[in-house]
Amino acid sequence: MTEVSLRSLVKRYGKTEALKGISLNVRHGEFVSLLGPSGCGKSTTLKCIAGFEETSDGQILFDDRDISRKLPEDRDIGMVFQSYALFPHMTVAQNLAFGLEMRRLQKREITERVGRAMEMVQLTPYAERYPKALSGGQQQRVALARALVIEPKILLLDEPLANLDAKLRDEMRGFIRDLQKRVGITTIYVTHDQGEAMTMSDRVVVMFDGEIAQAAAPEDVYDKPASERVARFVGNANILELPVRTNDEAGVELGLPGGLSLTIQRPVPAANGTLGVMARPEQIALTDPAAGHLRGRISKRYFSGGHVEYHVETDLGPLVVLAPTSQSAKEGESVGLDFDASRLWPLPGRTGSAESRA
Numbered sequence: 001m002t003e004v005s006l007r008s009l010v011k012r013y014g015k016t017e018a019l020k021g022i023s024l025n026v027r028h029g030e031f032v033s034l035l036g037p038s039g040c041g042k043s044t045t046l047k048c049i050a051g052f053e054e055t056s057d058g059q060i061l062f063d064d065r066d067i068s069r070k071l072p073e074d075r076d077i078g079m080v081f082q083s084y085a086l087f088p089h090m091t092v093a094q095n096l097a098f099g100l101e102m103r104r105l106q107k108r109e110i111t112e113r114v115g116r117a118m119e120m121v122q123l124t125p126y127a128e129r130y131p132k133a134l135s136g137g138q139q140q141r142v143a144l145a146r147a148l149v150i151e152p153k154i155l156l157l158d159e160p161l162a163n164l165d166a167k168l169r170d171e172m173r174g175f176i177r178d179l180q181k182r183v184g185i186t187t188i189y190v191t192h193d194q195g196e197a198m199t200m201s202d203r204v205v206v207m208f209d210g211e212i213a214q215a216a217a218p219e220d221v222y223d224k225p226a227s228e229r230v231a232r233f234v235g236n237a238n239i240l241e242l243p244v245r246t247n248d249e250a251g252v253e254l255g256l257p258g259g260l261s262l263t264i265q266r267p268v269p270a271a272n273g274t275l276g277v278m279a280r281p282e283q284i285a286l287t288d289p290a291a292g293h294l295r296g297r298i299s300k301r302y303f304s305g306g307h308v309e310y311h312v313e314t315d316l317g318p319l320v321v322l323a324p325t326s327q328s329a330k331e332g333e334s335v336g337l338d339f340d341a342s343r344l345w346p347l348p349g350r351t352g353s354a355e356s357r358a
């Protein structure tokens with residue numbers, strides 16, 4: 001198992017700086033996702049690690065070896081692409097054997113390894129089929145097996161599920177994650193789908209404009225985003241700008257319309273004037289109009305099977321609330337909103353001063 005270190009990695013395409021000096025350590029056996037909007041530099045990062053693109057500056061280390069100038073075939077990586085990239089004129093077994101034949105392994109060992117790899121992705125009955133006679137999910141499993149059969153040190157996956165339909169995508173998330181855990185291989189996964197990144201990863205690396213905005217466990221990226229931009233990119237976020245009434249070591253009291261208040265019971269350094277806080281939709285509950293922290297009126301209601309999403313007009317602007325289906329309210333209805341103050345998250349850069357939060 002191998003640790004990958006990116007040190008101040010820069011990649012320029014002419015005048016475009018696709019990577020602006022990113023640094024990241026991926027631990028042994030860790031599953032890390034690079035998540036961000038189109039053009040933020042996810043694929044460029046992966047291509048630099050794979051050696052398909054030369055870096056402009058900085059270093060890439062596998063364990064303590066600088067591999068920045070090595071050819072892709074000398075880096076010991078397995079790669080899976082969105083497009084599968086299988087050889088159409090070869091059967092499943094031949095696709096898997098190809099990389100081993102290139103490495104001049106003995107025939108017996110090739111047969112053994114191909115057999116094990118097919119078992120691993122549950123495709124043994126399909127050994128003699130050609131890719132065109134397989135479903136998208138099966139083709140992607142062949143691509144995975146082909147990447148793993150060479151027993152690489154690092155597995156790199158570039159949007160591998162993007163071509164699959166929603167249900168298959170969900171199944172494949174679990175499949176890839178289970179396989180990665182069993183094999184224990186250090187894995188870097190590129191996606192622009194936040195649900196995919198959250199469910200699969202040990203750590204999510206959120207990127208914007210060629211820079212890392214946050215690298216943390218999925219729960220932390222969701223509950224404690226490093227910025228308003230991260231908060232909004234990773235799920236739905238209600239951002240409230242509230243006046244600070246008091247602020248000391250015990251916590252911060254924030255003012256609400258109608259003389260009410262909310263208290264965050266932990267220190268928030270530099271919170272003065274106003275403070276921007278984030279509340280996820282499921283952290284706000286609908287209550288009786290006479291109760292709760294805030295009054296509002298439901299402008300939209302969207303049923304989505306497991307829960308109902310309400311858009312609520314309030315004195316603090318429109319808010320989104322996610323409620324269980326057991327609790328039903330109608331469009332036009334007046335409601336109260338109750339915040340889970342223990343989960344309100346103060347946003348850096350949204351305080352009265354520029355100083356960052358502890």
Ligand SMILES: Nc1ncnc2c1ncn2[C@@H]1O[C@H](COP(=O)(O)OP(=O)(O)OP(=O)(O)O)[C@@H](O)[C@H]1O
Nearest residue numbers: 013016018036037038039040041042043044045192
């Ligand atoms: N070969 C290239 N030549 C010039 N510019 C490039 C090249 N490849 C990428 N870029 C630019 O580098 C930036 C990062 O691109 P990259 O493909 O890494 O983004 P991404 O986050 O993977 O996006 P997507 O999700 O759309 O694949 C973009 O501004 C892109 O236009």
